[in-house]
Amino acid sequence: MLSGNLAEFPFPSLVGALMQAGRTGRLFLRAPFLEAEVYLRGGQPLHARVQAGGRALEGEEALDLLAGLRRASFTFEPEVLPPHTTLLGGLAVPARLAEAQAAWEKLNLPPDWGYVLRLGPGGGEVELPPEALGVLAQVEGKRIAEVLLAPGPLRLARVLNTLLGLGVLEAVPELALSPVSLLVLPIYGPGTGVAYVDEPLYAEWARAIRHGFRLRLNPSGALMEVRPRPGIPGRLGLLEEDLRRLRLRRGDKVEVVPEV
Amino acid sequence: MDILTLNEGLNRIVYGFPMKLVFLLVGAYLVIFRIRWFSAPFRMMRVSFSETLGAIRERAYGFGGQITPFQATMVALSATIGTGHLLGMLAAVLLGGPGAVFWMWLGYFFGTGTKFAEATLAVHYRRRFADGSVSGGPMYYLSRGLPRLRFLGHLFAFFAALSAFGIGNLSQAGAVGGALVPLGAPPALVGLFLALLVGVVLGGGIVRVARFAQVVVPLKLLLFLVAVGPLLALYGGRLLEALALVFRAAFSPEAALGGAAGYSLFAAINAGLGRGIFANEAGLGSAAIAHAQAQVDHPVRQGFWGVTEMFISFLVTSLTALTFIASGLWQEGGSAAEAAQALFGAHPLGGVVLALTVAVFALGTMVAWGFYGEEAAAFLFGEGIRWPYRLTFATLAFVGPLGGLEAFLAISDTLNGLMAIPNLLGLVLLGGVVGRLVYGFFRGEPWVPPR
Numbered sequence: 001m002l003s004g005n006l007a008e009f010p011f012p013s014l015v016g017a018l019m020q021a022g023r024t025g026r027l028f029l030r031a032p033f034l035e036a037e038v039y040l041r042g043g044q045p046l047h048a049r050v051q052a053g054g055r056a057l058e059g060e061e062a063l064d065l066l067a068g069l070r071r072a073s074f075t076f077e078p079e080v081l082p083p084h085t086t087l088l089g090g091l092a093v094p095a096r097l098a099e100a101q102a103a104w105e106k107l108n109l110p111p112d113w114g115y116v117l118r119l120g121p122g123g124g125e126v127e128l129p130p131e132a133l134g135v136l137a138q139v140e141g142k143r144i145a146e147v148l149l150a151p152g153p154l155r156l157a158r159v160l161n162t163l164l165g166l167g168v169l170e171a172v173p174e175l176a177l178s179p180v181s182l183l184v185l186p187i188y189g190p191g192t193g194v195a196y197v198d199e200p201l202y203a204e205w206a207r208a209i210r211h212g213f214r215l216r217l218n219p220s221g222a223l224m225e226v227r228p229r230p231g232i233p234g235r236l237g238l239l240e241e242d243l244r245r246l247r248l249r250r251g252d253k254v255e256v257v258p259e260v
Numbered sequence: 261m262d263i264l265t266l267n268e269g270l271n272r273i274v275y276g277f278p279m280k281l282v283f284l285l286v287g288a289y290l291v292i293f294r295i296r297w298f299s300a301p302f303r304m305m306r307v308s309f310s311e312t313l314g315a316i317r318e319r320a321y322g323f324g325g326q327i328t329p330f331q332a333t334m335v336a337l338s339a340t341i342g343t344g345h346l347l348g349m350l351a352a353v354l355l356g357g358p359g360a361v362f363w364m365w366l367g368y369f370f371g372t373g374t375k376f377a378e379a380t381l382a383v384h385y386r387r388r389f390a391d392g393s394v395s396g397g398p399m400y401y402l403s404r405g406l407p408r409l410r411f412l413g414h415l416f417a418f419f420a421a422l423s424a425f426g427i428g429n430l431s432q433a434g435a436v437g438g439a440l441v442p443l444g445a446p447p448a449l450v451g452l453f454l455a456l457l458v459g460v461v462l463g464g465g466i467v468r469v470a471r472f473a474q475v476v477v478p479l480k481l482l483l484f485l486v487a488v489g490p491l492l493a494l495y496g497g498r499l500l501e502a503l504a505l506v507f508r509a510a511f512s513p514e515a516a517l518g519g520a521a522g523y524s525l526f527a528a529i530n531a532g533l534g535r536g537i538f539a540n541e542a543g544l545g546s547a548a549i550a551h552a553q554a555q556v557d558h559p560v561r562q563g564f565w566g567v568t569e570m571f572i573s574f575l576v577t578s579l580t581a582l583t584f585i586a587s588g589l590w591q592e593g594g595s596a597a598e599a600a601q602a603l604f605g606a607h608p609l610g611g612v613v614l615a616l617t618v619a620v621f622a623l624g625t626m627v628a629w630g631f632y633g634e635e636a637a638a639f640l641f642g643e644g645i646r647w648p649y650r651l652t653f654a655t656l657a658f659v660g661p662l663g664g665l666e667a668f669l670a671i672s673d674t675l676n677g678l679m680a681i682p683n684l685l686g687l688v689l690l691g692g693v694v695g696r697l698v699y700g701f702f703r704g705e706p707w708v709p710p711r
Contacts, residue, residue, distance in 0.1 A: 186307075230707070234321065235557070239704060249310075250310055250318070251314070251317050
């Protein structure tokens, strides 16, 4: 059984290789929040389907979407036949894939489509075309995969790319990290707005988040930049100025939770 | 020249007035030029309190590792607060008059710089082992911080390992025996108890030593308050007068006390500085061995605990001295033991409270010094020496209350004084490192341990 990841073997090349080898079977792809399958018979793609949550795309639009998928594990199960046909096969499929690949290369969407979209922090005014406004009105709080899984995925990807590029939207990972209780430790130095945590804890968060993050301090609710510092397990290092501002003192117990 | 004559000569040098001036100058150099207490005195004081008394409620939380900064300070205090805080203090006032207390305070003030530097360097240059344990102290900061003068570290360790048997063990065990035997305890039984206790506590390594210190130091302070409290109440009305006398007699004892009293300015300075230096062990380097064990994120944090150690020692010696001066008994002369008997004769519990206080003070000192000596020996001879050292220490603890071995005690006393020579030299040469660590700490920079 052939298996791997699209990060090493991009989808168009993978399908091209299977077509050239004249394989029959089912190519199954799994990414966070998204599953897809492509069926081939004698090297001809006959059926493609992508689904996420309750939504699904089939046929050429599914191929368009899969051409932009950059990280997903895949397995190829030989000799599995398609339930039905949604692709015409022949030369149209590689041509469509090449066209979609070229379109995706111009876009700069986050590779992880499990990221959630939210309105950007920028307060500046921007003028948006009606199509972008229509998309903007519907995407807040949704994952990229969910947004793209609609008719015209390439068009939606372009609009998203524009909105993200303008800073109107931002894509952030959805966090499921539980709060950590830490003891306040004064750090004597200039500056403000920075919280220090022990290096291993920071590394654990960084691995889980894979995105820039800040730290929310409870119960004060203050949001602070977070930096790693060696040798302070169980402590939250706060600068003197912040200690005064937050009315905290050495040894106080504070619950912290990372936020993107 | 026989060895005892040589020892006598050396003893006069290491405890002599010029050496005391060296202690004072090294402390002043560190305080003024390296730590810079005076650059922002109020901030320094605030940080010092925040890092120590402000952190007292976190005493159970370390930064990972074996013992907390609080426990490390308790081990250091367990050694520092000894009989020198009671009998030694009385002896200083008897020798130098009330003015000696002022010079003692001066010794304490500059000693804060020395102790701060010792604790900071001890953490900075300590060695961490694969099992998570650490070892540090002057032998490590001298050999790692001054690679070309590595022999200084070995010299210090040699002096410390040997003097621990004498002043850290035999004389302390002798003091316990001296306090308990008049109450009816047989010397052999006292010795056996001490040997067992010391053996069991030292056998548990630094964790057990720290747990012991965590109990014995508050007990010492409690006993001290029980011993001195009623006397303070009795002579409380004369305390302000005693304080005024300290300042008046500090610079012109002849004028303040009358020429017939026989106190000179030199005697006041000599006796006062002696207490201000040797009572708190700042400069000897011994306490640094305990401070090195603290698990902290930055060496300077432990430096502040060193200052706290000095502060507690300062309170105990000062209260003893002021009570003694307020009682007026210092004018009667005699030995420190006689003065103590006379002073505590007015206590409702009589001499029993003095005996118990002296016994517990000496006991704590003994255990902590056992650990110091063991660490020094392990530095010289490796880990295999630990159990033989502990067993020898316990055996000598048994011998202590029985008396004898005076010649060995005299030599170990000199070795104790000699510890200061490599240590003070190292503190001067490593003063720049202390300065950089302090600067980095107040810039919010993380500590980068030396490789």
